[in-house]
Amino acid sequence: MQAKKFLKGRNGMSEKKSSSIESQWQKVLEKTDGIIHEDVVNAWIAPSVPVSLEGNELVLAVDLPGRKQYIESRLGALLGDIVQQALGPDFTFRVIVDPEAAVKKKPAKKEKVPPTEKNTVENPSAGEMTAAETVEYPTQGSLPLAPSDDTHATAPDDITTLNPKYTFDAFVMGRSNQFSYSMAKAVADAPGLPSHNPLFIYGGVGLGKTHLMHAAGHKILANHPEKRVLYIASTDFTNEFIRSIREKSMDAFRKKYYSIDVLLIDDIQFFAGQEQTQTEFFQTFNKLRDNGSQIILTSDRQPQDVKDLEDRLISRFAGGVVVDIQPPEFETRVAILQKKAQSEEVDIPEDVVTYIASRVDSNIRELEGALMRLIKYASMMRMPIDETTCIAALGNYLRGEKGRRITMEMIERIVCTHFKVTSDDIRSTKRSNDIAYPRQIAMFLCHELTEVSWPTIGGFFNRDHSTVIHAHKKIQNLTDSDAATKALIESLTIQIKGI
Template sequence: MVIQFLDAFILLTFLMTMNLKDLWTGIINELSNETERIKLITWFKNTVILSVENGIITVGLPLPFFLNWHSVHFAKMTLEAAKKLDPTIRQIAYEVDLTLGDSDPRAIDLAKHFPEKNLARKVPKKNEVKFVGGVVSKILNPQYTLENFVIAPENRLAHAACLNVAKYPGQNYNPLFIYGGVGLGKTHLLQATGNEILRNDPGRVIVYITTETFVNEVVDSIQKRNMDRLRNKYRKVDTLIVDDIQFIANKDRTQEEFFHTFNTLYDGGKQIIISSDRPPHELTLLNERLVSRFESGMIVDVKMPDYETRLAILQERCREAQVFISPAVLEFIAFNITRSVRALQGVLKQVIARYEWEHIAPTVKMVSEIIKHSQKEVKMVGFVEDDPTPRGVITLEQLIDCVSEYYTIPKTEVVSDSRVRECTVPRQIIMYLAKTKLNMSLARIGENLGKRNHTTVMHAISRVAEKLKEDHQLMRDINAIKREAGMH
């Protein structure tokens, strides 16, 4: 009798999930009539309907910053779409649920649901890009688009900001300041935004320039006593895109010119997009007036993506190049190249080139040779051919076993909901090592440790990192576990 009741309950839950998913699919279909595909994929990825009760539809959002954006930009149209499909709905509410992800049965695969149409995109050719002042500027690379930028938690906000700027240049996010380490996709975002602005309005005048080139032009203009020519170029554009602004540090005359150029454009409602290797407040050698201007706009960062995203980037680039490379090879590259996205794509380009020249399918051995010669600082982890499991690196399961044995606690207790200190500390250590040594995503760590959510895992990792600064016993314990697990 109990079993029959449980079976009926499971079936009812399944049917309710499907009904809510069908409703959400219908709502998103309605939204697609007035919302661009790329916006839907960016802002509705991994969103679900949590419930429909008493006339209130509650929508689950996977990340906190989605909440404000949906409330401002999508709430009204989402509610109207919901009312069309279910007239009993009168109100919409949002809840952030950090456990939402691709594996959630309620989520819709929007990329598949709205496949990209095979239409030639209008991208600017060299002779279509307009410049002013008679000074040659670097031309936007049409291969950089916002659609072929692989979105991940580490760059989602930056991508969304660029999307908004491309749609509404000079309005919401001005200036837009993007910062992050070398080779993480800043230049892609800058140029893709410029391309998207031109696609929306081919008549716009856009200048993309590196800071080094700007500095050289200022020096040249001073020497030739022709500053007006330089000012005409940069102060009469619709959008100014400047890459690597940190190189303007300690160059007072260049900073002065850029400050006045910035003010002229900003006061005229023109869009300014800037990239740097660090946030404005860390640009200590820059004039405070410039830093203040940068901080007045939208500041977003890009970080090195985790293993899953690195693999997705490789798969996307293979799709664009229309080549097939075995999953084992792509996984090997994604696992070993962790320094930058640029290095990741550089290795893939070499692999594809070898494939096209020699007409031999790439193997793990071949790729390991390429990495050995082109990425000398990389200490590779070997793979068995056609088996993506790394040699010499333990799995999360083995790490859990190792920590459980070290603390003499049953494995079932470590992954349980127990809050006693004897279990929580080992569990936090596992989370910390899984992230810092195995480079696993927070979602995967939480999924394998009692289905804990993203926030819980992040808090545990931060707590261990903070305690390591002064808790010498904890440091000794973690070092002992790393030695036992072969992590050194």
């Protein structure tokens, strides 16, 4: 790996002193070879700027709090060892956030490709490619601009347009998504920076990953109307790739994707197991990043947790900024419901908003779905929107949501009440049928109604996992063969889900 060169000289620092600090920093960068992956170095460490070397402490400036946090939490110990190897055993380093200092570094110099009709793209912010990486690019007119809100209707079929509803203004920010929101805005304000490329957003279903992706695309287009932005689902990318192979049109496929300025790919986890697709996307990824194009990806899990995904892709994805979105906390759920009601031009009483927000905590999609169900129910039944109507409209729905928060303690309490035994009894070593049977019922329900593992259930009841498996099998057989047991399980399940 070639160490990056930095701008010598900085306000308030002599040229000679700055040069000395830079030379020390270059030693550190060179020492990372073979210790930290090159992609990680280029994405997280190399963009840091050495601003002082007082005593034995090297101070590095970075542009964002997220970068500082990542370096300290993920790379701190390793980088500390490298600093000592490069500068001496008594040296340490410290990271500060100073955007003004961080932007003063020069980008790595690369040999320019001579402009020709085939490789010239009218994109002033695009990076430069080395001669060895020359590819044939289409001219500006070969790929239409990603349409703004007023051009959706005329967009060509092979360009997936941005959803006009998914903007930053429409996104409700809270503690659960603050960092991912901030990073998406940072990328939108300065697309193509190596430190932000790619932006990888992961989280559960319906939490706003796609919304943030589209919002970044809209913001980039607003700031740079000349840029070509393409949003596509990973499955559509795969289908288009397969079609191009079948129709022998791979040149056109590559020219299209290699000339994109901003590529947004949703649900990247569906590339898993698709070997040819992964190979093609790896090449596409490298070309776009080398060309200074911004890449934004979403997934339901972080890169290293996507099974059957090539290590080289995992490395590329993790080499940018990886952010997650968690389920919204109560205050954010309230704000989401209020914003949705406002967009639907419907007045929702505060107690109704609170009622829904306190019971639906899985994701934004379910939350807004509950509100829309209430609005439609009240309209059809000609009823006022109040808590009574809310319960009538969402009773079963809310019970289902509540069931998702079932705990082993809740199950144990219901079972103990039904059989008139205590928690101490059910967790004891007693083997009499009046205790063993309720215990087996409780174990069965814990497995059926929660996502807790066999060993964890066993630990809760002071049993090993094989005992839990045996109990589950026994109660399952009884449920299948005995109507009374089946009715009992159904009755207890209703009680537990109705808590």
